[in-house]
Amino acid sequence: MFFKAHEIVKGISEGSLTAISVLQKCFENINSDENEIQAWVCLDRDGASDRAKMLDSMRKSGKAIGPLHGVPVGIKDIVDTVNLPTSFGSSIFTDRKPTSPARIIELLEMAGAIVVGKTVTTEFAFMNPSKTKNPINKEYSPGGSSSGSASAVAAGHVPIAIGSQTNGSVIRPASFCGVYAIKPSSGIIPRTGVFETSKTLDQMGIFANCLEDLAIVNDVLSDYDSRDASCRPVPRPSLTEMITDPPPIEPKFVWLSLEYLDNLDNAVKDGFLQIREILGDKIEIVDAKEATKRLVATHKTIHEYQLLENLEPINKENPGKMNKLILGALERAQSISSNDVSLALEIRKEAQNFFESLFLDYDAIITPSALSEPPLLKEKSTGNPVCCTIWTLCGLPCFNIPLLTGENGLPIGVQLVGKFEEDDRLIRTAKWLQKYLTDAVSAQKTS
Amino acid sequence: MFFKAHEIVKGISEGSLTAISVLQKCFENINSDENEIQAWVCLDRDGASDRAKMLDSMRKSGKAIGPLHGVPVGIKDIVDTVNLPTSFGSSIFTDRKPTSPARIIELLEMAGAIVVGKTVTTEFAFMNPSKTKNPINKEYSPGGSSSGSASAVAAGHVPIAIGSQTNGSVIRPASFCGVYAIKPSSGIIPRTGVFETSKTLDQMGIFANCLEDLAIVNDVLSDYDSRDASCRPVPRPSLTEMITDPPPIEPKFVWLSLEYLDNLDNAVKDGFLQIREILGDKIEIVDAKEATKRLVATHKTIHEYQLLENLEPINKENPGKMNKLILGALERAQSISSNDVSLALEIRKEAQNFFESLFLDYDAIITPSALSEPPLLKEKSTGNPVCCTIWTLCGLPCFNIPLLTGENGLPIGVQLVGKFEEDDRLIRTAKWLQKYLTDAVSAQKTS
Numbered sequence: 001m002f003f004k005a006h007e008i009v010k011g012i013s014e015g016s017l018t019a020i021s022v023l024q025k026c027f028e029n030i031n032s033d034e035n036e037i038q039a040w041v042c043l044d045r046d047g048a049s050d051r052a053k054m055l056d057s058m059r060k061s062g063k064a065i066g067p068l069h070g071v072p073v074g075i076k077d078i079v080d081t082v083n084l085p086t087s088f089g090s091s092i093f094t095d096r097k098p099t100s101p102a103r104i105i106e107l108l109e110m111a112g113a114i115v116v117g118k119t120v121t122t123e124f125a126f127m128n129p130s131k132t133k134n135p136i137n138k139e140y141s142p143g144g145s146s147s148g149s150a151s152a153v154a155a156g157h158v159p160i161a162i163g164s165q166t167n168g169s170v171i172r173p174a175s176f177c178g179v180y181a182i183k184p185s186s187g188i189i190p191r192t193g194v195f196e197t198s199k200t201l202d203q204m205g206i207f208a209n210c211l212e213d214l215a216i217v218n219d220v221l222s223d224y225d226s227r228d229a230s231c232r233p234v235p236r237p238s239l240t241e242m243i244t245d246p247p248p249i250e251p252k253f254v255w256l257s258l259e260y261l262d263n264l265d266n267a268v269k270d271g272f273l274q275i276r277e278i279l280g281d282k283i284e285i286v287d288a289k290e291a292t293k294r295l296v297a298t299h300k301t302i303h304e305y306q307l308l309e310n311l312e313p314i315n316k317e318n319p320g321k322m323n324k325l326i327l328g329a330l331e332r333a334q335s336i337s338s339n340d341v342s343l344a345l346e347i348r349k350e351a352q353n354f355f356e357s358l359f360l361d362y363d364a365i366i367t368p369s370a371l372s373e374p375p376l377l378k379e380k381s382t383g384n385p386v387c388c389t390i391w392t393l394c395g396l397p398c399f400n401i402p403l404l405t406g407e408n409g410l411p412i413g414v415q416l417v418g419k420f421e422e423d424d425r426l427i428r429t430a431k432w433l434q435k436y437l438t439d440a441v442s443a444q445k446t447s
Numbered sequence: 448m449f450f451k452a453h454e455i456v457k458g459i460s461e462g463s464l465t466a467i468s469v470l471q472k473c474f475e476n477i478n479s480d481e482n483e484i485q486a487w488v489c490l491d492r493d494g495a496s497d498r499a500k501m502l503d504s505m506r507k508s509g510k511a512i513g514p515l516h517g518v519p520v521g522i523k524d525i526v527d528t529v530n531l532p533t534s535f536g537s538s539i540f541t542d543r544k545p546t547s548p549a550r551i552i553e554l555l556e557m558a559g560a561i562v563v564g565k566t567v568t569t570e571f572a573f574m575n576p577s578k579t580k581n582p583i584n585k586e587y588s589p590g591g592s593s594s595g596s597a598s599a600v601a602a603g604h605v606p607i608a609i610g611s612q613t614n615g616s617v618i619r620p621a622s623f624c625g626v627y628a629i630k631p632s633s634g635i636i637p638r639t640g641v642f643e644t645s646k647t648l649d650q651m652g653i654f655a656n657c658l659e660d661l662a663i664v665n666d667v668l669s670d671y672d673s674r675d676a677s678c679r680p681v682p683r684p685s686l687t688e689m690i691t692d693p694p695p696i697e698p699k700f701v702w703l704s705l706e707y708l709d710n711l712d713n714a715v716k717d718g719f720l721q722i723r724e725i726l727g728d729k730i731e732i733v734d735a736k737e738a739t740k741r742l743v744a745t746h747k748t749i750h751e752y753q754l755l756e757n758l759e760p761i762n763k764e765n766p767g768k769m770n771k772l773i774l775g776a777l778e779r780a781q782s783i784s785s786n787d788v789s790l791a792l793e794i795r796k797e798a799q800n801f802f803e804s805l806f807l808d809y810d811a812i813i814t815p816s817a818l819s820e821p822p823l824l825k826e827k828s829t830g831n832p833v834c835c836t837i838w839t840l841c842g843l844p845c846f847n848i849p850l851l852t853g854e855n856g857l858p859i860g861v862q863l864v865g866k867f868e869e870d871d872r873l874i875r876t877a878k879w880l881q882k883y884l885t886d887a888v889s890a891q892k893t894s
Contacts, residue, residue, distance in 0.1 A: 054681075055681075058681060058682070062869070062872075063681075063682070063684075063868055063869065064681075064682040064683055064684040064685065064868070064871060065682060066681075066682030066683075067682075069682060100673055100674070101673055106671050106672065106673055106680065107671075109671060109680035109681070110670065110671035110680060110681070110682065110683065111682065112681070112682045223557065224553050224554075224556060224557035225553065226547055226548055226553055227547070233553065233556035233557060234501075234502075234505060234510075234511075234513075234556070234557070234559070235505070235510070235511040235512060235513030235514075235516060235557065235558065235559045236511055236513075236557065237510075237511040238511065421510055421511070422509070422510065424511060425509075
């Protein structure tokens with residue numbers, strides 16, 4: 001059973017559902033297969049039940065109904081919560097108990113959401129695989145680093161889960177697990193109270209079962225918090241308002257030729273050829289190899305340098321406690337100079353200007369969310385994040401739409417990338433695209 | 448010229464106004480009479496202009512338009528701002544420069560508002576008159592402690608100003624200056640970064656030129672911030688949604704007989720007799736003298752005890768710098784025991800239960816916002832706050848609606864008080880009442 005948040009809120013508002021019954025169903029679903037999937041670090045069964053009852057009594061007494069009233073949510077375990085420990089996927093921080101919640105927890109609670117538990121993250125949100133399995137086929141990886149959040153939504157444990165992305169940690173696991181996801185423009189969702197791996201690159205993201213739910217949760221989490229230096233004191237796009245509007249004219253898409261796309265696996269390649277065929281003259285091809293050639297390396301420079309800033313003090317105090325992938329990155333980062341980073345930030349700025357211009361001509365980039373279906377667990381990899389690297393570097397808004405299926409019957413995500421801080425227009429375009437492609441496919445089937 | 452915030456946003460959104468032109472008009476209005484009115488402690492002309500231009504360029508480039516996009520706002524000088532000093536109306540803190548903004552400043556900026564300057568507060572938001580005059584007649588007091596905020600809106604300097612109320616510091620000056628105001632239920636608007644005089648009683652409030660504007664600003668400022676212990680992690684009422692709904696059935700009002708209303712001046716008494724006559728069987732009279740008899744004293748116990756907690760350390764470090772009214776309160780507070788306060792908090796809880804029951808039968812209490820028209824400046828008083836004391840004590844939502852006029856041609860406010868955390872229903876009732884009374888009066892005139 002795949003809950004949708006907006007259906008839950010409607011049901012509770014109309015009186016056909018209660019928050020406590022929805023929560024019980026979630027726990028039933030979790031109980032049924034969590035032993036195999038292992039999406040959760042910990043659950044707050046009692047706290048969540050108490051809160052569900054309180055929300056039901058608010059509704060009964062005629063008090064305000066929030067936009068996520070009674071919606072159970074899973075939270076990546078790098079986000080501070082007061083009722084549950086926050087351990088960053090690291091044995092160093094087992095049972096770490098923050099005394100105040102992350103800003104996004106406050107925002108979720110003000111919207112009436114119920115934090116059900118903490119979802120598995122890879123260690124410090126880096127690349128080493130976690131224990132979590134892909135619910136669609138338990139032989140496969142759910143991706144990383146927001147492994148548990150993607151899995152928990154795909155398994156029907158919760159309708160909504162929160163993750164974060166420094167490279168491809170939201171869009172890639174969403175692609176692998178076949179769920180919807182958004183990583184909004186950088187600075188839209190505050191990171192106060194979230195473990196920092198890179199102040200330039202870390203961005204929050206959301207997993208759900210439909211675009212409507214992403215819109216609601218995105219708007220709930222959109223906030224200006226001056227404690228987060230990436231936040232600007234300006235109005236946020238409203239996705240819930242824009243998703244119901246049809247685009248004023250048919251949107252125009254662009255397929256960028258990019259170096260790393262040479263490594264697309266065949267099923268992904270075929271899927272996108274089909275999509276481009278259906279879109280016909282609504283999509284153009286632009287060669288961006290030259291404009292983007294240094295960007296993956298640029299991302300790596302910034303990421304590893306800032307990872308060193310954030311993790312080296314912890315590593316020094318707790319020698320031998322981090323995994324080899326992190327230690328390798330920290331080792332490499334020692335040779336990155338602050339000049340290298342300044343240069344990298346300049347290259348990033350140029351790339352942001354390139355995309356600012358590109359989006360004068362196009363509404364969205366269509367591109368794969370991952371190079372392939374998810375890897376087998378035995379490959380001991382969370383998959384290649386490269387399909388997300390450039391957009392994360394530039395802070396552009398991205399959606400994963402689970403539209404395609406690969407040779408092994410596992411999902412392949414279509415990624416839509418939009419103009420900075422125009423996340424509202426991007427969801428309108430995403431909604432249009434989803435309908436257009438679905439209609440085209442059913443027309444093909446019936447003809 | 449009396450700006451309305453929602454008209455400004457509409458104009459900017461449609462392109463018939465720009466944020467910079469609105470701001471210039473505000474500064475013209477301020478320049479024209481600020482020397483006499485003295486509503487402002489300081490203004491940020493350059494910063495506000497830069498921000499207006501930035502908001503105009505956002506609008507031009509198609510980025511999001513906030514619910515207060517381009518709306519100039521005045522902020523009571525007990526609210527921390529980064530661009531302007533925050534001095535609490537005290538010579539001790541002249542040029543105090545906070546390094547981070549109050550939460551409500553972040554919320555206003557995220558909505559697209561422009562902080563124009565800091566408005567005059569009485570010293571530490573207590574009772575001693577400030578330098579500010581009443582714009583309607585400069586011989587009279589604007590009330591206190593949010594003197595500058597009420598005056599700035601009444602004078603047409605800004606369409607919106609923010610104040611705070613520990614006893615009657617929003618509703619009373621709104622009544623005296625003839626503007627609309629709301630003091631929402633306690634805990635709806637976070638006080639993080641606002642000077643604390645009483646953790647139990649301090650509540651934020653808003654001044655504007657219509658109910659619609661109060662709804663917009665209230666919803667912008669509604670927030671759960673765990674740093675403020677009065678905030679609960681639950682959904683906030685949405686006033687903008689509810690204000691457009693007609694009440695499902697005609698609202699029912701109650702007039703409470705209260706001891707202090709024996710001191711109403713004649714013009715106020717007459718005005719309310721007229722209102723009660725017009726409302727006919729829609730209003731009932733309930734004798735609440737017994738249920739409320741200890742509440743004014745209870746408020747005083749809590750207020751002065753907590754004032755001592757907050758001001759005595761400052762007083763000790765800065766002897767001889769506070770005015771006599773504050774020093775008198777601090778002196779009295781020395782003899783209040785923590786037991787007295789525990790008892791006071793119990794009495795408060797009982798009173799909250801009394802009102803919780805009362806509002807099962809009625810939609811709103813109708814009551815005066817002040818005992819009389821504003822006092823003359825030469826009386827050296829900000830007026831009696833007693834008409835607000837009980838509601839502030841219990842944290843109930845209150846509106847001031849400027850409907851009546853007294854013998855001296857100065858305004859008398861109608862106060863509506865509603866059920867705790869049902870501020871949304873109260874604004875719907877307020878909207879209904881305003882129309883009903885206005886229609887009745889014009890029918891009388893034409894007949």
